[in-house]
Amino acid sequence: MTNQTILNRSLQSVWHPCTQMKQHETYPLIPIQRGDGVWLYDMEGKRYLDAVSSWWVNLFGHNNLRIKDAIKQQLDMLEHVMLAGFTHEAVVALSEKLAKLTGLGHAFYASDGASATEIALKMSFHFWRNSAKSSKTKFISLQNSYHGETLGALGVTDVAIFKDIYAPLLMQSAQMPSPDFRLAESGENAEAFALRCAVALETYVAAHHDELAALIIEPLVQCAAGMGMYHPVYLARAREICTKYEVHLIADEIAVGFGRTGTMFACEQANMKPDFICLSKGITGGYLPLSVVLTTDHIYQAFYDDSTAKGFLHSHSYTGNPLACSAALATLAILESDNILEKNKQKTAYLKNKLQAFTALPIQYPRHQGLIFAFDVKTNKPQFSKRCYQAAMQQGLLLRPIGNTVYWMPPYTITETEMDFMVDVTIETLKTTI
Numbered sequence: 556m557t558n559q560t561i562l563n564r565s566l567q568s569v570w571h572p573c574t575q576m577k578q579h580e581t582y583p584l585i586p587i588q589r590g591d592g593v594w595l596y597d598m599e600g601k602r603y604l605d606a607v608s609s610w611w612v613n614l615f616g617h618n619n620l621r622i623k624d625a626i627k628q629q630l631d632m633l634e635h636v637m638l639a640g641f642t643h644e645a646v647v648a649l650s651e652k653l654a655k656l657t658g659l660g661h662a663f664y665a666s667d668g669a670s671a672t673e674i675a676l677k678m679s680f681h682f683w684r685n686s687a688k689s690s691k692t693k694f695i696s697l698q699n700s701y702h703g704e705t706l707g708a709l710g711v712t713d714v715a716i717f718k719d720i721y722a723p724l725l726m727q728s729a730q731m732p733s734p735d736f737r738l739a740e741s742g743e744n745a746e747a748f749a750l751r752c753a754v755a756l757e758t759y760v761a762a763h764h765d766e767l768a769a770l771i772i773e774p775l776v777q778c779a780a781g782m783g784m785y786h787p788v789y790l791a792r793a794r795e796i797c798t799k800y801e802v803h804l805i806a807d808e809i810a811v812g813f814g815r816t817g818t819m820f821a822c823e824q825a826n827m828k829p830d831f832i833c834l835s836k837g838i839t840g841g842y843l844p845l846s847v848v849l850t851t852d853h854i855y856q857a858f859y860d861d862s863t864a865k866g867f868l869h870s871h872s873y874t875g876n877p878l879a880c881s882a883a884l885a886t887l888a889i890l891e892s893d894n895i896l897e898k899n900k901q902k903t904a905y906l907k908n909k910l911q912a913f914t915a916l917p918i919q920y921p922r923h924q925g926l927i928f929a930f931d932v933k934t935n936k937p938q939f940s941k942r943c944y945q946a947a948m949q950q951g952l953l954l955r956p957i958g959n960t961v962y963w964m965p966p967y968t969i970t971e972t973e974m975d976f977m978v979d980v981t982i983e984t985l986k987t988t989i
């Protein structure tokens with residue numbers, strides 16, 4: 556089979572995500588046959604370096620033997636059992652491990668990030684009901700936030716292109732000023748700006764806490780907003796404010812969890828413990844869909860009652876899927892045993908050094924947080940992101956700029972030679988597309 560036949564069949568039969576399908580008349584699909592390490596191979600053997608970790612999910616490369624083996628072993632034992640009324644080794648072991656890592660517990664599972672957001676929102680709302688504070692029904696999030704695209708999650712998301720058309724269907728939420736330092740006044744440093752945004756947050760929360768259930772926030776990096784990064788002091792202040800006014804803090808670490816920002820979880824950089832944490836994406840190393848929400852004993856206890864209706868009756872068919880849990884256990888084992896966070900520091904330093912080559916180009920806000928690197932390109936030429944994507948792909952690099960933001964979020968297994976390739980091709984690409 557050739558590239559051409561499979562992509563024609565795909566255009567006939569598959570409705571691709573996040574895509575205006577008509578644009579595939581000009582931007583062809585890329586049929587991928589196999590993956591190995593940081594590389595994806597198309598059906599004609601051409602390879603592409605996966606600099607975006609396949610939409611931020613892959614941690615240890617494609618065709619990772621340890622994760623693959625763990626799934627195979629689980630497959631021989633039990634592929635799935637419903638988690639209502641039943642349990643199994645993999646889900647128990649994973650829940651225990653996640654509790655140790657996060658300091659939260661009572662792991663509630665689903666299969667994707669948006670569902671984790673839904674679960675956290677529903678749990679928060681229901682907690683206040685169960686606690687005789689039923690006026691607390693509203694949610695706040697940050698300007699330019701992204702928490703997923705199901706209707707509840709979209710209600711707290713603030714990305715116009717995904718949200719505006721569905722506005723009549725969505726619950727209302729208020730957006731607080733984002734501490735993304737690109738939005739700071741000139742001369743204002745990231746910390747001062749973050750503190751100024753926290754003052755605005757406190758003003759709003761002080762006036763509305765009677766009706767607020769929770770603040771949902773992407774710790775340290777607003778990825779979908781174009782890798783908007785901010786100073787951790789904002790998180791520390793947000794925690795204090797939420798505690799003071801009895802508003803839950805939901806940390807959406809779906810994209811930034813499991814070491815992306817340099818620490819296991821981004822919240823750690825503010826010494827901050829949320830009331831809920833949402834995890835997904837990297838949790839299985841990019842192998843299988845899995846998400847989880849963990850919370851405090853205090854919140855859990857408000858549901859523990861003789862009344863069925865006070866319980867959290869939410870469910871998904873594949874909740875706690877054993878195969879996905881086994882992939883997650885293998886992922887956590889690699890993170891631990893291979894000292895990954897330590898090794899990533901060297902890679903971060905290596906890339907940071909490389910970023911200097913970009914100052915000769917018309918870019919601004921070069922930034923990084925752990926192994927997430929980004930900068931914004933100053934160009935007025937139309938369709939920059941699409942042209943950049945295509946030019947990079949021609950040279951064997953999968954880059955997927957968000958607007959004018961070019962970023963790298965590679966698998967942690969990337970080598971120095973591969974980083975050199977990623978950087979060099981990015982420079983070449985920018986020279987022809989800016």
Ligand SMILES: *Cc1c(COP(=O)(O)O)cnc(C)c1O
Pocket residue numbers: 667668669670672701702703704773778779807808809810835836
């Ligand atoms: C990707 C993402 C989600 C949604 O996850 P899906 O698995 O795509 O539904 C939610 N929040 C953040 C911060 C994300 O990056």
